[in-house]
Amino acid sequence: QVSVRSPRIDSDSFRALLQYLYTGRVEIRLDRLDSLLRLADKTELEELRARLLQRQSGLDGLRAAKPGMRVTTIVLDPDMDQVKRDLAFLANQATPPHLLPEAESDRISCYPDLCLEAESSSEDSVDSPDVASRQFLCHRAFVCGRSDYFRAAVDSELSDADWLADGIRHLRLRCLSFGELASVVAYVYSDQLVISRDDDLDDSSSFAAILALMSAADLLLLPGLKRLCAGRLETRLDCDNVADVLRLSRLxxxxxxxxxxxxxxARHLSEVLPRSDFRLLIMEDAASVRDRQEADTIDIIDQVRSHLPRGARSAQLNQDIDQCLEELGLEA
Known part of the structure; x- marks a missing residue:
């Protein structure tokens, strides 16, 4: 607990300072500006002080150019690049040091109040031989604020979270691997998709890691992370995986x-149509229509047809689709 007893610093200024620390934004009445400047000076927030003085100087010039203009409030919009860097720094502080580049592994106290621990596995044990190196020291405000799953798992009456000796709430996540939890923590703080050791994975392993993380995001009620994973999958589609990814996207x-x-x-129709997995998808879609008649549409066929190019080539591709359906004993 910090008490500010100086009569020259009022509650409005302190509220504005907290707003700046959490969001990078400041909104302060002009008659409280001097108080906020003193507070920024006392707390050694040089960047905030410099931006306030710059804005004050700009207002003085504006008043001189437009006499009679009345200004009551100063607003500083956040520097979003700096906010992202600050949040990424917090994410690094929550991450076990052995996962970070050496230049980013320095530790400072960020006063965590929630410990997330990944379930150990044979794969994880190579990089995380002890319990402490599988633990992510986070902040409940971030983690529980981003996910109803975490809020229920940590704060509800049915929570199975326990307490560490130093008063930090401890939650063991048996549903996540170590790498998946690292990606979840990075997203919670920075809103970015980070696949642990992605550069060291081959294409198939990286693809599998994204699929696993997307499933974890779905379980943890993190729709933003799920969409980021989906966006990454869009760039890695090929004829071998497109049918499976399409099923998963529906699920x-x-x-x-x-x-x-x-x-x-549609763009790779000549390669996709002969494949057994794609034909199985067609059969599944056809079977999903209750009491299907011969003329009833099939979802995947309709979706593919909608993306076919126009003109003579479209006619040929539609004929190829019709031939495939005929071979399957279907019509759409």
Whole structure:
């Protein structure tokens, strides 16, 4: 607890300072500006003080140019690049040092109040031989604020979280691997998709890691992370995986990814149509229509047709689709 007893610093200025620390934004009445400047000086927030003085100087020039103009409030918009850097720094502080580049592994106290621990596995044990190196020291305000799953797991009456000796809430996540939890923590703080050791993975392993993380995001009620994973998958579609990804996009209610899969199939129709996995998808869609008649549409066929190019080539591609359906004993 910090007490500010100086009569020259009022509550409005302190509130504005907290607003700046958390959001990078400042809104302060002009008659409280001197108080906020003193507070910024006392707390050694040189950047805030410099920006306030610059804005004050600009207002003085504006008043001189437009006599009679009345200004009551000063607003500083956040420097979003700096906010992102600050949040990424917090994410690094929450991450076990052995996962970070050496230049980013310095530790300072960020007063964590929540410890997330990944379930150990044979894969994780190579990089995280002890319990402490599998623990992420986070802040409940961030983690629980981003996910109803974490809020219930940590704060509800049915929570199975326990307490560490120093009063930090401790939650063991048996549903996540170590790498998946690292990606979740990075997203919670920075709103970015970070796949642990992505540069060291081959294409198939990286693809599998994204799929696993997307499933974890769905479980943890992190729709933003799920969409980021879907966006990464869009760039890694090929004829071998597009049918499986399309099924998954439907299961996880990701219409954009589903549409991208259909578009990919349309662009690579000659390669996709003969494949057994794509034909199985057609059969599944046809079977999903209750009491289907011969003339009833098939979802995947409709989606692919909508992305076919116009003109003579479209006619040929539609004929190829019709031939495929005929071979399957279907019509759409």
């Amino acid at each position: 996880m209610r990701l219409p954009r990814l589903e549409d991208r899969c259909a578009e990919y199939c």
